Amino acid sequence: MKNLFFIFFITVLNFESYAQKFDNIAETPPMGWNSWNKFACNINEQVIRAAADAMVSSGMKDAGYEYIVIDDCWHGERDADGFIHADKEKFPSGMKALADYIHSKGLKFGIYSDAGTETCGGEPGSRGHEYQDAIKYASWGVDYLKYDWCNTGKQNAEASYTTMRNALYSAGRPILFAICEWGDNKPWEWAQDIGHMWRTTGDIYACWDCEEDHGDWSSWGVLKILDMQDGLRKYAGPGHWNDPDMMEVGNGMSVAEDRAHFAMWCMLSAPLIAGNDLADMSAETVAILTNKDMIAINQDSLGIQGFKYSSKEGLETWFKPLKNGDWAVTFLNRADQEHQVNFNWEDHQIEDPDFEYRVDFKNTLFSVRDIWAQKDLKTTKHALNARVAPHDVITLRLVKK
Template sequence: MQKQRNILSVILFIFYVSVYGQGNNHAQDYTKFPGLALTPPMGWNSWNKFACNVDERLIREIADAMVTSGMRDAGYSYINIDDCWHGERDSLGFIHPDPQRFPSGMKALADYVHSKGLKLGLYSDAGSMTCGGRPGSRGYEFQDALSYASWGVDYLKYDWCNTEGLKAEGAYKTMAAALKKAGRPIVLSICEWGTDTPWQWAASVGHLWRTTGDIFNCFDCIEDHGSWKSWGVMQILDKQEGLRKYAGPGHWNDPDMLEIGNGKLTPGEDRAHFSMWAMIAAPLIAGNDLRNMTGETISVLTNHDVIRVNQDSLGIQGFKYSVKDSVETWFKPLKGGDWAVCFLNRGKQEARVNFDWDGERVTDDLSGAQLDVSRQEYKLKNLWTGKISGSTRRRLNTIVPSHDILMFRMSAK
């Protein structure tokens, strides 16, 4: 096995010299691969549930479960291995997976994932070490990109730990150039936590960028770690304020992974979490154990109607229209003149929603879309029951339970 790894490294080194050692390479292409992530990426990531406890058996089983659960058919495609897959660099500087955890190698694992009709994602870091203390990509960006391409990797989550002295925009442009040079189309997920306002510069560099620090498995709370904080679902949602103008096909705001199915959210909170991530055109990256899901969790993660809102080809991020007591009303324009609307109850008690469709004139200043029910009647499909719930001809008068949501698709009659 060691001999095979050495041979592979020599081949990669020769390729590296032949590609990069000839001609004028002063000008780098610091842009991402075009044509990828035209709708928000959908998949799974290991970190929220397993942290550093990853190995090839787990990843194979997760890929199997993504198929048997119906998630693949619902649109999920990426199986992303987060931190701690790394072994050491060889004498030529090429990274290898941990031989105890991934004895078959990453190429064999990618082949298995691809055989399931899925794609493989990996994690690295712009600094000298990853957040989990494994080798980072600083100074090895082009070699790492070559390795990822040779293994058949489809997605790279690129973190921001141990980056002393680096500027985020430059560091992420370096990795974008390395991936482009390696030649394999790879989605670049920028994970620098929104510290350096990536939404202002990252649209041409990466396909998505984190807008906040890490999510915490709680609906409405903050976990204080001293020097940094993790954020509950509602806190993450609030931090998206003002960012919708930066999102669109191929370049998405990323409010972090989903906590659905990890045991601390109620069924209503799971629905609200999934609905709001759909409304704000967020990547839908599950973070639970797909091998041991309840039917209730599967029904949330595979709700085709809600996913359809998230994956709408217009790529317009929804907006908060109004707030009354504990209830927020959100709208999202959809292709073909449809709209999605959510009534989110953030309060600890149930709340009555009394919404006069005819008395509201909804205008999206970003897209120019207008919703005027005095001119056009819309039928209302409840996306969590799957049933038609009347139309905009009548005032909506109903109860939304605590920490739950009412979500409709509005279609012209």
Template sequence: MRFAFIKTALGVAAVGGILAAATPALAQFKTVSEMPPKKELSLTPALGWNSWNTFGCDVSDSLIREMADAMVSSGMKDAGYEYVNIDDCWHGGRDEQGNIQVDPQKFPHGMKALADYVHSKGLKIGIYSDAGNKTCAGYPGSRGYEYQDALQYQAWGIDYLKYDWCNTENLNPIGAYTTMGEALAQLDRPILFSLCEWGDNQPWEWGKEIGHSWRTTGDIYNCWDCEHNHGSWSSLGVLPILDKQMKLRKYAGPGHWNDMDMMEIGNGMTEAQDRSHFTLWAVLNSPLIAGNDLRTMSKTTRDILTNREIIAVNQDKLGIQAMRMLATERLNVFAKPLENGEWAFVFLNRSHSTLDLNHDWEYYPLKDDEFGKRIDFDQEKFTWRDLWKGNKGDTLNPLKVKIPPHDVVVLRLTPKA
């Protein structure tokens, strides 16, 4: 899709001896950035936590410190989670030089001290801004200050930037995101760049050259199968977000991922729905960014978020997103190729009643034309392990199992010796 490219003029500032000036106007800008992102930052999808789903604008220094502590004490850090991300509403104003400031009431010690604390826990810290002149909550955005803000993030010790798309009238998304992407790429400090454009302008077609992940839909809503209308936009439940991913797998891979939004696990859905939610985000290679209160989560929620075998599927270095190989009104079957000839299979019960599954492996050969993968189960034999229950079996026999409503069965298949 072609866009009407715009010109972006940015101010000039010098910070730390580095000229914080934008490149000249972005007329006739192409989708290929002259400063490509540091892909080594995201060879596998990001794992972390974000403040928005539970706390909205109620963010503070003490909250973020407590979440960093909880990420460690809960075992999430040991399971692979590393980013503690502050969403909207941390901002104060800009000083006389245009440098962005934190809200001194919410963050009395400043952002650098908070980043140092998070880093002392062996974790990384993320921050939020917006391509418009104001964020979604009405705080100062980065439009016209991209290079200056990038340098400020570096000075603070930031590791991750979520970049939203509110208040962007008359802005071209490729140009706006490229400007910030190039600003980050020129820093000495590596900062993961998360594009939050909501999928409105097909960021999967151009985001690879700009950042490390891109949102594919509007915001998630804490429900299984719903669409919540907010007037000019809608937020979506787990199944509607899932269904919008099916044609996007070819765009994702090591260093660039389809982002299905922060997770709602532990925020009110059933245990089965939470388990399915986590599984689906994992096998579709979405970043796994928790959105609950880590300090008070139940053992059930913690066990879901720290299932290392599911996380290992998400973090598999082959980096191929699962394909939906079977879709009926009640049952979806997903297959994801893994390293060393292994596979992950997911059987999802979308319905409101228990599903009696009788899956004859030989009846369903698998052919993945997009990535050149296939399985002929009459020729190739596999053992399998259930990644939620620990049961074991093989593909010599049909898989017979009852799947409760909205629940999943997840198997890791290993070639038989």
């Protein structure tokens, strides 16, 4: 322990002046799983190992998912020197052994802390222990830190997150830094050089379009979260992503709603962090989470979020520019009744409102691939005529010919 304390003292002196966030991380939106949405504080090392096993066996790892992230309530106590330890009953083998197990699966290990004195679940926060915690995380083999914002009093958000960024850098192990202050302090305006992703809203809730009132705060359904992303796309890109929160696919909504939820997170270039029980998934849930064509839209190297092109009577049309001149298009039916889609491509000239991407379908021809039906349609010389079910989507990839 004396060696750790010595390292702590030296790193604070030597690294503070030129610390930065780690480069070459999250060049495309991060993909993984987090324990909170399904398990909350009911976690232990068996639950986490089972999630890692299922990520591999389900095909999610092959589809691109890589992070296994333990959220709140893993904490034990701090020792006499102030270093944090895991709860010995929940994690008797310790965090290093758990990280080693996850790494042995070809996956990466994530953990959770809070910028305040206590986490949201009442566990020890990192306030005043940032450098010690960073050293511990590095020694355990952590690859991802979700950093929350409970019990922060009058702390300055930018300063608090900068302190932890500096601490992580000083510890020397490249760690993805996920800022989770719920968008209260507009992190999209200041966090690009601090974190790799930042929450844009409060917590998500497993419903289509609702607000779950908790008194002094609320959690939000999928459509509510989607609407809160308006105006934010210009701030995101490779290495720095808007985060509309972890996904609720497989947590009780309908298959159509899960499909639409996943499609819109892909269109938003959002981090794809599953929040269901990976060890107990339906075939429909697996099919949604591992749709390779949909994931390719999310992981496109341009890193440009989609934008809403039109909206009428609950039917929205979204476009997303992709590399090589391709486009993704999603027709989102927010309504409770079926909608007819009649889209004559040659009647439309698409201009990205924030970036210099545009297309005139009269002059440029595309082949059309239906992502969810997994079939090729006619080219954009032919109008699209289709029906989209309530709370569902049609997503197309347009490939420039």
